[in-house]
Amino acid sequence: MGKAYRRCCNIVFYFKATFAFFISIYAMAYQVYMVHIPIRPLDPVYMPPINSKDSQMCFHDTTAGRARLEPPADKFIFGFSLDWAIDHPQALRDRLGGPAVPLINTFVKINNSGYEENIIEWQAQLMQEQGGMLEITLQPTVRADELEFDILQKYAKFMRKINSKYGVAVLLRFMHEMNGNWMAYGFQPVEQKKTWITLTKLIREQTNMTAMVWSPNSGFGYPFGVSGFPPKGSEGFKMLDTNNDGQITVLDDPYMPFYPGDEWVDWVGISIYNYYRHSHTTHQTAAVPDFVFYDPNAVATLRSDKNHLNFYDRFVVKTGKPFILSETGSAFAYNAPDSRPLIKNDLSLPLIDQEVQIKESWWRAIFWISILDKDKKKLPKLKAAVWFEEMKEENSYDWDQYGPVNIIRDYRITFNSTVKDRFVKDLYDIGDRLLYAGKLRFTCNGTIIY
């Protein structure tokens, strides 16, 4: 995202950083995999046995009832995206000291040479132990039209194996944040749509327990810079230039050109993060109100009064699909690694109180607008969220003084015991409206029984 887009606003949506980051993560994750597998042998469990007549149950009809893997009414799934190089589902459960987390995200890459099969299988085994689901964020490392049919078909069969051998259902977040230029497949609406539909058909031939999650980046700040567009005059360019003014700008629809169509999408998702306004190298100094998510007049709402920015009504209400904040969080920022004093606190609150405030207000807003909203006037179709549970160094920009700078952002809510205790208390207060792993019963027709 261009730095200019972040300057002015309180709430800014964040996109995933560079591939270098993921390459380093997976180099490490693979070592973890090598370390864990020999000491954690797991018998394969076929649910149902793949060659039995019961396996036919895993071929379902999604036209009846809820969408694939959609939780029952008034139930919510709060999941996490872990840094798998240093963290895993049981460690998360131990930190929370309660029932297991129902949904955990992993970022994996795919191209014509493969899709990190060993890592996914290891992660599925760990989720099988928990009795939960995986969100697989599957990122092509090549242009959207370069993925060949054979690899997509192989991947679809692999999803069937993950679903049936381990009993782990998958929310498949394919080509996420495709409405930006920071992924190899970004800004290619024609090719994305084609590849998306191909994979979706293949998946549906294989299994009913993998759901397709269409998950763009928040359109706030779209088109996030001036490069990476399809050439002028091309079909792709015409699709992106939704107001036909010959250019791709903030006035164009940041979502619709990338939507594969109702038939090919099971869940609708979005990446949405909170940052402090202004230099965003500072601590947040105020709680995030819940209306930022749904008030048409809020800065980066999901329900804008400008039709082309109104995500929730167009893609969730109108389609009736379940909605997930497929990547979300609120970071507490530390000083730059070289200790430059970037932090400018407006409040005299102790740091830990500021950290609690910035994180707690965000997770509470998520609960308030979904299951705790008694009038169901906010975002009642919001069924799940995945918290980005990592601390990482990110490129940033200090508008007041230093210019480009690296900053350490701590998104985590389960490591520091003060923050974690507040979160756990909220979980207990909400009680059985939250779904937990182990209590979930997946039926092969894609519904979840609680």
Ligand SMILES: *[C@@H]1O[C@H](CO)[C@@H](O)[C@H](O)[C@H]1NC(C)=O
């Ligand atoms: C999904 O289930 C329906 C029946 O419930 C079945 O007709 C269909 O073949 C199934 N598809 C897959 C891929 O399992």
Ligand SMILES: *[C@@H]1O[C@H](CO)[C@@H](O)[C@H](O)[C@H]1NC(C)=O
């Ligand atoms: C899915 O399967 C479960 C258990 O077999 C059943 O209770 C439910 O009615 C089915 N739902 C649909 C939509 O077929």
Ligand SMILES: *[C@@H]1O[C@H](CO)[C@@H](O)[C@H](O)[C@H]1NC(C)=O
């Ligand atoms: C394919 O993906 C692997 C990681 O899964 C990566 O190491 C390799 O560089 C990728 N190849 C291309 C052409 O992107």
Ligand SMILES: *[C@@H]1O[C@H](CO)[C@@H](O)[C@H](O)[C@H]1NC(C)=O
């Ligand atoms: C939690 O974080 C605060 C700083 O924000 C620190 O002072 C405190 O020691 C931390 N507590 C634990 C248990 O790590």
